[in-house]
Amino acid sequence: MANILILGGGFAGLVAAERLAHSTGPEHQITLVAPNRNFTFYPALVELAFGETESDSITFDLREKLDLLDVRFIQGELLRVNRSAQTAEITGDDMKGDLNYDIVVFAMGRRLATEKVSGFFEYSHHLLGVNAAKKFGDAVNNFKTGDIVLGVCPGGRLPVPVCETAFALARRFEAEIEAGTVTIKVIFPESLAAAFGGAAIHNQLEAAFAKHKINVLYDVPIIEITADEVISSEKHHIKHDLLMLVPPFRGQAIVRDLGITNEEDFVKVNDRMEVHGMDMAYAAGDLVAFSGPKFAHMAVRQAEVAAANILSELKGETPSQAYYHEIATVIDAGGPESIYLHYGVWDDNIYRIRQGSFWGWAKEVHDRVWRARHR
Ligand SMILES: Cc1cc2nc3c(=O)[nH]c(=O)nc-3n(C[C@H](O)[C@H](O)[C@H](O)COP(=O)(O)OP(=O)(O)OC[C@H]3O[C@@H](n4cnc5c(N)ncnc54)[C@H](O)[C@@H]3O)c2cc1C
CATH class of the missing domain: 3.50.50.60 (FAD/NAD(P)-binding domain)
Known part of the structure; x- marks a missing residue:
């Protein structure tokens, strides 16, 4: 039995959980941790801002969705990962403490580095969230x-x-x-x-x-x-x-001390979505250090590749699915x-x-x- 821990409940985390849940048996435990219980379909936020859709149509309850898949949902936030102990420290509504993992998937998205532009917070709108779009x-x-x-x-x-x-x-x-x-x-x-x-x-x-x-x-x-x-x-x-x-x-500074990130805190991976220099670790979505713009369809395809390679690992095979970076x-x-x-x-x-x-x-x-x- 393997404990698979997915950190993040956006496009990458959700799709990784779905793919793994559909292809593994009950002998493996899949857990997804996200601070927010809602999944947000970001590409529709422009429509939301212009009153062409409602927030209920573009968000849904992750816990209910994951229950149906037999994936354990923990509402919480990653604080740090201890790579030698293979534990992740979580804090949030559902738990405070360490979760063990055998395989971890980093899917925590990007951080909005508004502090890099003085006056952004005070004077600019953005669209990166339901409330901001409204x-x-x-x-x-x-x-x-x-x-x-x-x-x-x-x-x-x-x-x-x-x-x-x-x-x-x-x-x-x-x-x-x-x-x-x-x-x-x-x-x-x-x-x-x-x-x-x-x-x-x-x-x-x-x-x-x-x-x-x-x-x-x-x-x-x-x-x-x-x-x-x-x-x-x-x-x-x-x-x-x-x-x-x-x-x-920017990527997520909380994983910087693992030595797996570039200078902007994005996680370095190879084309199999394996994290550079960290065993049994994958990453997908906006968090990865690939060049160019960041899109949901990339996050989805990266998660599919990560999930396929994790399934190979569970079968004792060498991960061989490769991701191709396309817009x-x-x-x-x-x-x-x-x-x-x-x-x-x-x-x-x-x-x-x-x-x-x-x-x-x-x-x-x-x-x-x-x-x-x-x-
Ligand atoms: C307005 C807008 C329009 C867009 N339009 C398009 C489009 O037309 N086409 C397209 O392909 N893409 C579009 N995108 C981009 C797309 O939404 C992103 O590329 C996609 O959301 C990335 O998915 P992700 O899973 O990597 O990150 P996210 O969807 O951001 O999910 C990250 C998850 O990680 C969680 N998390 C964060 N920190 C932690 C932590 N410490 N511990 C645990 N969990 C954590 C978050 O709560 C969230 O659940 C758009 C984005 C926006 C904002």
């Missing part, structure tokens, strides 16, 4: 005239919701933009290709922005935000009346400018880009089906 939605509803600024801070590896928010706002304020009383700017810390892991998406995306009179600025590494300006290390001063930014991402995403522009991008980040071997209303619809259907199948 608060931004309220600010949009109260907004009448002025300059809207949306963007990504250095290290904020999430360009899609920024683009989708810009298109949603351009639809909402179409008349005001035409009349010149509202402007929308989108800012990136580097090039558009850098934001999308090297993929050439600028022709389609820039044309879509231009059609909706959205201005795009590149090479604006934000270092400071004041009540009315966004300031970059390149001396840009950009006025804002409504501001929504993706903050810098497969849709930027829903709410009409014919919607873009589908499929791109191989590591080797450029895959590059497909399509455009049309179909892709926005396909994303909506895909997301609904995903939520229905996993809740």
Whole structure:
């Protein structure tokens, strides 16, 4: 019998638990630890901010879901891992103390390093949570005239919701933009290709922005935000009346002392999702130190690979499933400018880009089906 401990209840943790529960017998104990009892379907947070969905439709109860799978759920937070004793210290509503494990899966997602940009907390909205998205939605509803600024801070590896928010706002304020009383700017810390892991998406995306009179600025590494300006290390001063930014991402400092992280606290893994230099340890999702943007579909595929390799270990076989780092995403522009991008980040071997209303619809259907199948 093996104790498999999954730390984190987001896309990576949930999918790892599902795959393992479906393929192992009752002789193995699977435990998932997460501080929050709710699973949040982050890709729908833009819709939530714009009142197109309800929070109940995009969250569900993890404990109920995991009960059905015979996976033990512990509401709690990892404090530290003792690798020689193979224990994880947990604190939370369900327990305070050490859990033993034979195999551990790190799936705790990213940390929002808002402290890296002075003034972020005070003056910027973000979309990385149900409450934050609702608060931004309220600010949009109260907004009448002025300059809207949306963007990504250095290290904020999430360009899609920024683009989708810009298109949603351009639809909402179409008349005001035409009349010149509202402007929308989108800012990136580097090039558009850098934001999308090297993929050439600028022709389609820039044309879509231009059609909706959205201005795009590149090479604006934000270092400071004041009540009315966004300031970059390149001396840009950009006025804002409504501001929504993706903050810098970092991994989780609580695993730093295990010697498994890079300089930004992301966990180093090989393509089998095995943690570098730590036996019987896997990692998946936003927490891993792979290059490029971070997407839910990557977290899901990484979790599937980790689960397949754990199953091999349980059978005494050598783990052999390999993960391929690719982007497969849709930027829903709410009409014919919607873009589908499929791109191989590591080797450029895959590059497909399509455009049309179909892709926005396909994303909506895909997301609904995903939520229905996993809740
Ligand atoms: C607004 C928005 C829009 C997005 N749009 C898209 C999109 O269109 N397409 C797409 O593919 N991706 C999209 N993403 C990205 C996607 O949501 C992430 O890539 C995905 O959530 C990563 O999954 P994860 O499991 O690694 O992390 P998360 O989903 O963040 O889950 C991390 C889990 O770890 C838990 N945790 C944290 N700390 C601890 C601890 N100390 N101990 C135990 N548990 C802990 C958390 O509570 C949570 O349960 C979007 C994200 C946002 C915010």
